[in-house]
Amino acid sequence: MAENITNKDIVKEENLVYKKTDLLTDKALSYCPGCGHGTAHRLVMEVVEELEAQDKTVGIAPVGCSVLAYEFMDIDMQQAAHGRAPALATAIKRLYPEKYVFTYQGDGDLAAIGTAETIHACNRGENITIIFVNNGIYGMTGGQMAPTTLPGMRSSTSPYGREVASMGNPLKITELVAQLPGTYYVTRQAVHTPAAVRKAKKAIKKAFENQKLNKGLSFIEIVSNCNSGWKMTPNQANQWMVDNMFPFYELGDIKVPEE
Amino acid sequence: MKELRLMKGNEAIAEAAIRAGVDGYFGYPITPQSEVLEYLMLEKPEERTGMVVLQAESEVAAINMVYGGAGAGKMVMTSSSSPGISLKQEGITYIAGAELPCLILNVVRGGPGLGTIQPAQSDYFQSVKGGGHGDYKLIVLAPASVQEMYDFVELSFDLAFKYRNPALILSDGAIGQMMEKVEIGEQKKRLTDAEVKERCPWATTGKDANRERNIITSLDLDPNKQELFNHKLQDKYKEIEEKEVRFEEIQTEDAEYLFVAYGTSSRICQKSVQLARAKGLKVGLLRPITLFPFPSKRLAELSKQVKGILSVEMSAGQMIEDIKLAVNCNVPVEHFGRMGGIIPSPGEVVEALEQKF
Amino acid sequence: MAKVKGSIVVDIEKCKGCEVCVPACPTDVIQLAEEVNGKGYHYAYMANPDACIGCANCAIVCPDGVITVYKKKVDK
Numbered sequence: 098m099a100e101n102i103t104n105k106d107i108v109k110e111e112n113l114v115y116k117k118t119d120l121l122t123d124k125a126l127s128y129c130p131g132c133g134h135g136t137a138h139r140l141v142m143e144v145v146e147e148l149e150a151q152d153k154t155v156g157i158a159p160v161g162c163s164v165l166a167y168e169f170m171d172i173d174m175q176q177a178a179h180g181r182a183p184a185l186a187t188a189i190k191r192l193y194p195e196k197y198v199f200t201y202q203g204d205g206d207l208a209a210i211g212t213a214e215t216i217h218a219c220n221r222g223e224n225i226t227i228i229f230v231n232n233g234i235y236g237m238t239g240g241q242m243a244p245t246t247l248p249g250m251r252s253s254t255s256p257y258g259r260e261v262a263s264m265g266n267p268l269k270i271t272e273l274v275a276q277l278p279g280t281y282y283v284t285r286q287a288v289h290t291p292a293a294v295r296k297a298k299k300a301i302k303k304a305f306e307n308q309k310l311n312k313g314l315s316f317i318e319i320v321s322n323c324n325s326g327w328k329m330t331p332n333q334a335n336q337w338m339v340d341n342m343f344p345f346y347e348l349g350d351i352k353v354p355e356e
Numbered sequence: 357m358k359e360l361r362l363m364k365g366n367e368a369i370a371e372a373a374i375r376a377g378v379d380g381y382f383g384y385p386i387t388p389q390s391e392v393l394e395y396l397m398l399e400k401p402e403e404r405t406g407m408v409v410l411q412a413e414s415e416v417a418a419i420n421m422v423y424g425g426a427g428a429g430k431m432v433m434t435s436s437s438s439p440g441i442s443l444k445q446e447g448i449t450y451i452a453g454a455e456l457p458c459l460i461l462n463v464v465r466g467g468p469g470l471g472t473i474q475p476a477q478s479d480y481f482q483s484v485k486g487g488g489h490g491d492y493k494l495i496v497l498a499p500a501s502v503q504e505m506y507d508f509v510e511l512s513f514d515l516a517f518k519y520r521n522p523a524l525i526l527s528d529g530a531i532g533q534m535m536e537k538v539e540i541g542e543q544k545k546r547l548t549d550a551e552v553k554e555r556c557p558w559a560t561t562g563k564d565a566n567r568e569r570n571i572i573t574s575l576d577l578d579p580n581k582q583e584l585f586n587h588k589l590q591d592k593y594k595e596i597e598e599k600e601v602r603f604e605e606i607q608t609e610d611a612e613y614l615f616v617a618y619g620t621s622s623r624i625c626q627k628s629v630q631l632a633r634a635k636g637l638k639v640g641l642l643r644p645i646t647l648f649p650f651p652s653k654r655l656a657e658l659s660k661q662v663k664g665i666l667s668v669e670m671s672a673g674q675m676i677e678d679i680k681l682a683v684n685c686n687v688p689v690e691h692f693g694r695m696g697g698i699i700p701s702p703g704e705v706v707e708a709l710e711q712k713f
Numbered sequence: 714m715a716k717v718k719g720s721i722v723v724d725i726e727k728c729k730g731c732e733v734c735v736p737a738c739p740t741d742v743i744q745l746a747e748e749v750n751g752k753g754y755h756y757a758y759m760a761n762p763d764a765c766i767g768c769a770n771c772a773i774v775c776p777d778g779v780i781t782v783y784k785k786k787v788d789k
Contacts, residue, residue, distance in 0.1 A: 151562075151563055151564075152562040152563055152564040152565070153562050154562065155428065155560045155562065157424070158573075164575065165575075167569075167571045167573065170569075171563065171569055172562075172563050172569055173559075173560035173561065173562055173563045173569050173570045173571070174560065174569070174570075174571055174572070175423075175424060175427040175428075175454075175560055175571075175572040175573070176454075176571070176572065176573035176574070176575055177420065177423070177424075177450075178420060178423070178446050178447060178450050181416065181417070181420035181423070181446075181447070184412070184416075184417040184418075184420035184421045184423075184424065185420055185421065185423055185424030185427070186424065187410070187417075187421055187424070188380060188382060188408075188410075188420075188421035188422070188423075188424035188425040188428075188432065189424045189425065189427075189428045189560070191380065191408045191410065192379055192380055192408055192425050192428055192430045192432075193428060193549070193561075193562075196562060213413055213414060213416075213417065214413070214416075214417050214420070216413075217412075217413035217417065
């Protein structure tokens with residue numbers, strides 16, 4: 098009888114369905130509760146694990162909330178100056194063409210201060226992967242307006258909402274880099290639901306596999322939440338993201354390689 | 357047989373980089389150093405040695421490429437001139453903070469701002485006092501000839517890897533552009549990836565099962581650890597000061613007055629010594645080869661022998677501060693310099709000596 | 714008829730009580746505990762363990778990777 102089965106009977110090694118990858122360290126993540134960074138970190142590490150590439154992967158951490166990514170990912174990593182991750186990745190990949198090299202960057206890092214490094218790495222078609230986590234805000238410094246902050250969206254430096262006339266428009270840098278001949282695969286994903294997470298992981302895996310095939314740059318945006326910066330609970334923030342971010346930053350592939 | 361070539365200083369640096377087995381050069385054009393990148397592109401070092409050469413989108417990107425390559429244990433370098441070196445300061449302080457070896461060449465031009473494309477020595481402070489934010493030092497070498505431009509590439513990398521510290525060759529537009537005879541060294545093999553792993557066990561070469569992951573960062577949010585790290589850096593700089601001072605002396609044995617000059621100024625001062633001695637003035641020259649570490653001890657000794665020291669620099673007087681610190685008021689120290697891209701004449705220097713002492 | 718029964722183990726001290734796993738669960742197994750962990754977070758737990766089907770949705774969306782999932786086929 099099923100009713101006689103206790104948790105003890107189920108919780109056994111042979112019944113294991115899912116556990117955190119060993120390529121994430123045991124250190125507690127420094128992110129706020131509910132922050133999508135943790136999930137994104139895990140997906141990247143799951144992909145590296147599946148490719149058996151721990152010894153062949155070098156990651157670049159940015160400046161921003163994920164500055165300490167190297168504390169959580171059990172691979173060799175370098176921490177870049179603000180926005181410069183694609184420059185570091187360029188050199189490392191060119192000096193070690195056989196390695197998987199990725200950057201992990203936020204929207205302030207990648208789409209504001211690092212715009213030049215981003216665009217030129219993309220345009221040169223560097224054979225690397227860029228993971229771009231876009232939560233529409235500078236999270237680490239306390240919720241200031243980012244290049245990706247939506248029109249009307251409040252932040253600590255747009256306390257009455259982003260006024261486009263004086264503060265400029267949000268930058269769809271992902272669509273921008275998709276125009277460049279050097280990008281091979283450009284997609285926008287999310288990690289707020291199980292289905293979204295599964296799709297995002299597929300995209301990340303494809304991006305890493307593209308490196309093996311020497312295809313050029315794969316650019317993966319992950320639209321994410323910042324419940325602290327947005328001043329919401331995590332689930333409210335995810336809903337707000339669905340209602341407000343997704344209509345502007347539409348999910349899905351933007352540039353797919355021709356098979 | 358020794359191979360001799362007639363080369364520009366900038367070309368000598370580039371050829372030396374290929375021959376020293378440098379793995380990567382990342383640059384951006386700026387006068388008066390663009391020949392470094394041009395020469396490398398022309399020479400196809402990717403075919404000669406497998407060296408990576410890339411024209412970056414900016415000086416900022418170039419130095420951060422150096423940061424990446426250095427973190428991965430490779431011999432990497434960049435070159436620029438004053439305004440471009442200012443842009444590189446962000447990357448340089450990260451590289452110093454992450455304790456990485458690399459080579460930066462500054463072919464100095466006059467400033468401030470866009471200044472001029474003519475030679476100057478007005479980046480002394482920026483080079484020897486840090487340059488970017490935080491308490492750090494570069495190992496700074498000042499070549500006075502095209503031969504030294506060539507020779508200092510390998511020397512810089514030796515020191516940089518020995519101390520895990522960025523090294524800077526502080527040249528100027530005159531030495532970068534002038535042509536001289538250069539003795540070319542043997543072609544050295546680039547290190548294999550396995551040799552890089554052995555030389556740099558700290559580098560991001562890929563975490564294999566038998567070691568912890570390697571992290572290249574300049575960040576430590578724990579102030580106690582950050583202070584400890586700063587002490588470690590200071591200890592390293594002290595060791596460099598004790599062991600790596602290099603300088604040259606010309607006719608100092610009987611000198612009653614002393615010129616102190618590096619790079620192009622030191623070449624001028626060699627002639628000034630001759631002119632002064634022809635007039636009966638017993639003058640010698642001390643040429644610092646390393647600007648950090650500075651030859652302070654030797655200067656302190658000489659300050660007991662001479663009646664006055666003239667610091668000759670193509671600047672408003674920057675190195676003079678280190679000379680004054682070294683001689684500790686034992687003897688008067690004066691400055692003579694030209695600015696804005698003008699090289700002083702040997703006669704001017706002697707006149708200045710006569711006027712000031 | 715074969716039936717699947719699942720179970721989750723939450724690393725209580727690392728759970729931040731963000732609640733993202735709660736709506737991700739298709740069978741409403743998970744709630745936040747009345748009690749708190751060492752950091753003061755109301756951690757996730759199986760309020761309705763019998764309903765767990767071991768689908769791993771909760772673990773997949775958990776930003777902190779604190780959920781381990783098991784499942785076992787059982788005969789009815």
